[in-house]
Amino acid sequence: MEGSPTLKFPASERPLGVLPAPAPGEVDRRIVRLEGISKRFGSQLVLDDVSLDFEEARTTVVMGPSGCGKSVTLKHIVGLLKPDAGEVFYDGRPLSALSERELAPVRLQVGLVFQMGALFDSLSVQDNIAFPLEEHTRLSRKERDHRVEEALATVDMAGSGHKLPAQLSGGQKKRIAIARALVLRPRVMLFDEPTTGLDPIRSDGINSLIRKLQREFSVTNIVVTHDLVSAQRVADRVVMLLGGKVAADGSWDQLAHSTDVRIQHFLTGTYERIDDENMPETTINPATEPKSKRRPTSQP
Ligand SMILES: Nc1ncnc2c1ncn2[C@@H]1O[C@H](COP(=O)(O)OP(=O)(O)OP(=O)(O)O)[C@@H](O)[C@H]1O
Ligand SMILES: [Mg+2]
Numbered sequence: 001m002e003g004s005p006t007l008k009f010p011a012s013e014r015p016l017g018v019l020p021a022p023a024p025g026e027v028d029r030r031i032v033r034l035e036g037i038s039k040r041f042g043s044q045l046v047l048d049d050v051s052l053d054f055e056e057a058r059t060t061v062v063m064g065p066s067g068c069g070k071s072v073t074l075k076h077i078v079g080l081l082k083p084d085a086g087e088v089f090y091d092g093r094p095l096s097a098l099s100e101r102e103l104a105p106v107r108l109q110v111g112l113v114f115q116m117g118a119l120f121d122s123l124s125v126q127d128n129i130a131f132p133l134e135e136h137t138r139l140s141r142k143e144r145d146h147r148v149e150e151a152l153a154t155v156d157m158a159g160s161g162h163k164l165p166a167q168l169s170g171g172q173k174k175r176i177a178i179a180r181a182l183v184l185r186p187r188v189m190l191f192d193e194p195t196t197g198l199d200p201i202r203s204d205g206i207n208s209l210i211r212k213l214q215r216e217f218s219v220t221n222i223v224v225t226h227d228l229v230s231a232q233r234v235a236d237r238v239v240m241l242l243g244g245k246v247a248a249d250g251s252w253d254q255l256a257h258s259t260d261v262r263i264q265h266f267l268t269g270t271y272e273r274i275d276d277e278n279m280p281e282t283t284i285n286p287a288t289e290p291k292s293k294r295r296p297t298s299q300p
Contacts, residue, residue, distance in 0.1 A: 028092060031056040031188060031220050032077055032110075036086035039072055046072050048244035049086070056187070059214050059221040061231040064241035065266065070224040071115060073241070074190045077222070078110050079103050108136055111181030115192040115224075119165040119176060125152075126161030129180045136184065151179035155209060171202030178209065189213060191223045195230045207233045228267065240266070 032054040039047040046069040054060055062070050075081040076088050079095050088095045090106045098106065119128050129148045133139055139147065152158050155175040165173060174194060181189060191210065195203035207230050213219040225231050231238060231252065238255045240248040242262050248255050255263060 029056045030054065030089075031091055032222070033089040034073070034076065034086065035089065037073075037076060037083045037088065038085040039069070039076070039081065040084055045244055047076075047083070050241070050244070050246055051086075052239060052246060052249070054188075054220060054222055056220050057214060057218040058236045059210060059223060059234050061235035061238045062222065062224045062241065063226070063231055063238060063266070064247075066226075068241045069244060070241060071192055074112065074192055074222065074224060077188075077190060078107055078112050104136070108184050109186050110188045110190065111184060111186035112190045113174075113177050113181050113192060113194060115196070119173060119180070121165050123164075124161065125157070125163050125165070125168070125176050128165070128176060129161075129183050132180060132184050147183050147185075148179075151183040154182055154213075155179045156205075169202075171198050171205060174198065174202075174206055175209070178206075182213075185217075186219065188220045188222065191221065191225075193225055193227075194223065195225065195227045200229070203227065203230055204233070206230070210234045242266075 030053040034050055034052045037047050037050045038045065050069075050073070052073075062073060064070055072081060076083055077090075079088070079098075082096070090110070093106075095103065095106070120131070123131070126148055129151055130144050133144045133147060137144075148161060149158070152161060155178050157172065157175050157179065160168075160172070160176075165176070168176065178189075178191075178194070189210075194206050194210070198206065210221050210223060211234055214221055221234070223231075223234055235252050238248070238250065238252050239246060240255065240263055247260060248258055248263055256267065258264065
């Protein structure tokens with residue numbers, strides 16, 4: 001796995017689970033914190049007392065079966081959904097204490113690439129990317145054009161500003177959706193299924209781009225994905241959500257060696273909902289399991 005020179009805790013040394021509060025005098029690098037988040041839709045409890053911290057300039061992959069609350073988790077981080085219980089902190093500030101107006105600068109620092117990409121079909125690539133700048137900034141036309149060029153170059157799509165979304169391949173559309181989130185120069189990027197529907201080569205291009213954002217711009221990436229190859233490629237850390245709870249939190253290798261049958265079923269593509277009913281609701285931390293219980297697994 002690739003490392004970043006800016007990281008404070010290499011994956012091998014970083015404590016698992018919720019990170020400890022920083023020592024006095026130490027900078028708190030937990031840029032996003034979810035503390036005891038619960039979210040219910042009708043009778044369905046989607047998130048059940050979920051606590052997760054995301055360290056600055058790291059890439060965390062969030063995995064779990066369809067409907068387990070991955071997109072819901074991302075929406076809490078940008079304040080699009082409000083928790084029934086618990087608190088989301090951005091850079092130490094509780095989002096619930098912020099008015100819509102105070103939330104605006106936070107949203108500018110957190111770029112969200114939606115699950116479906118969602119470009120405006122009638123706008124050119126240039127105008128799609130410039131859209132957040134027009135909405136949220138008072139930059140001059142010249143500065144806007146410069147930012148759009150910069151974002152296009154970052155996603156390796158320089159020179160395609162005049163095209164319409166219909167003229168782009170699926171992978172190119174994903175890149176433009178990423179450029180549109182990048183144009184505000186965010187500190188945090190949330191990716192919801194960035195490689196879904198792409199062939200392996202184009203998927204790997206997106207994976208490289210995610211790593212590049214971390215490496216070159218110290219972006220904190222939170223990547224929701226079903227794509228096991230992508231997860232393994234980009235993750236410093238993998239979080240698995242199951243049954244509304246954090247079922248595992250650690251490096252890819254730790255996840256792959258987990259003895260939790262639900263995790264093994266997920267990684268081998270045989271997850272069944274019944275697994276939730278058969279397993280205790282405790283958070284399972286692969287790192288703390290005795291070595292003798294671990295069994296090797298084939299990598300996806
Ligand atoms: N606004 C909403 N109103 C009602 N139910 C919702 C709403 N948003 C999400 N849900 C429900 O919450 C659950 C989790 O949804 P979520 O979109 O987070 O799933 P997911 O883990 O992202 O799944 P997928 O991998 O299929 O994208 C689902 O059962 C979904 O139907
Ligand atoms: Mg989703």
